[in-house]
Amino acid sequence: MALSLQEKILDPNQGVYLIGTTPPKVDTDSTKLKSIAKKLLGRLHEIEYDGVVVYDIQDESSRTQVPRPFPFKHTVDPCEYSQLISELSQLDVITYKSVAQREASEFSDWLDDTKKQYGLKNLVLVGSPSSTGDIKLSLSEAYATLAAHQEKFFLGGVTIAERHASKRNEHERLLEKVTQDVSFSFLRQFIMHRPP
Numbered sequence: 001m002a003l004s005l006q007e008k009i010l011d012p013n014q015g016v017y018l019i020g021t022t023p024p025k026v027d028t029d030s031t032k033l034k035s036i037a038k039k040l041l042g043r044l045h046e047i048e049y050d051g052v053v054v055y056d057i058q059d060e061s062s063r064t065q066v067p068r069p070f071p072f073k074h075t076v077d078p079c080e081y082s083q084l085i086s087e088l089s090q091l092d093v094i095t096y097k098s099v100a101q102r103e104a105s106e107f108s109d110w111l112d113d114t115k116k117q118y119g120l121k122n123l124v125l126v127g128s129p130s131s132t133g134d135i136k137l138s139l140s141e142a143y144a145t146l147a148a149h150q151e152k153f154f155l156g157g158v159t160i161a162e163r164h165a166s167k168r169n170e171h172e173r174l175l176e177k178v179t180q181d182v183s184f185s186f187l188r189q190f191i192m193h194r195p196p
Contacts, residue, residue, distance in 0.1 A: 020055060097125055125155070
C-alpha cells in the first residue's frame with residue numbers, strides 16, 4: 001500500500017517531492033478555476049511528485065520599503081483551490097494559511113471549514129510579514145488555537161534563511177515550533193531584484 005504524504009514526510013528515509021502553486025485571482029469563476037487547475041496538472045503529468053503545496057498570498061508591503069513591481073491582488077481562498085487540486089490529482093495537498101487577518105474565533109471557524117467543508121488536513125500556518133500593521137492573531141496564538149481545536153491537522157512551518165542571517169536565531173524558532181506540534185518545515189528564501 002502506498003504511503004500517505006504525511007507518512008512520507010515523517011519517514012527520514014523517504015524523499016518527498018512537492019510542487020508549489022498559488023491560487024488564481026479572487027474573481028476567477030469556478031469554470032475558469034477548474035481549467036487553470038487542469039492545465040497546471042497537465043503540465044506536471046510526466047513528473048513524479050508526492051503532492052502539491054497551495055500558498056496563501058498576502059500583501060507584504062509592510063515588510064519592505066521597496067515598491068512592488070505590480071499591485072497586490074487577492075487570490076481565491078487556498079482551501080478552495082487545494083480541494084480542487086486534490087480532487088483532480090488524487091494527491092495530498094499542503095495548504096498554507098496566513099493567520100494575521102482574523103481573530104482567534106474566526107480562525108477556529110476557518111479550521112472547522114477547512115476540515116469539514118474542504119476535507120483538508122495538511123497545513124502550514126504563516127504569520128504577519130512584519131511586526132507592524134493590523135495583526136489580529138499572532139502565529140503563536142494561531143498555534144494555540146489549533147492545539148485547542150477539536151479537529152486535528154498535520155502541521156508544518158516555515159524557516160526563513162534571511163531572518164537567520166540577520167537575527168541568528170532561526171534554529172530557536174524551529175525548536176519552539178516543534179513544541180507547538182509543527183512536524184515539518186519549508187525553507188523560504190527570498191530572491192529580490194534590486195533596481196539599478
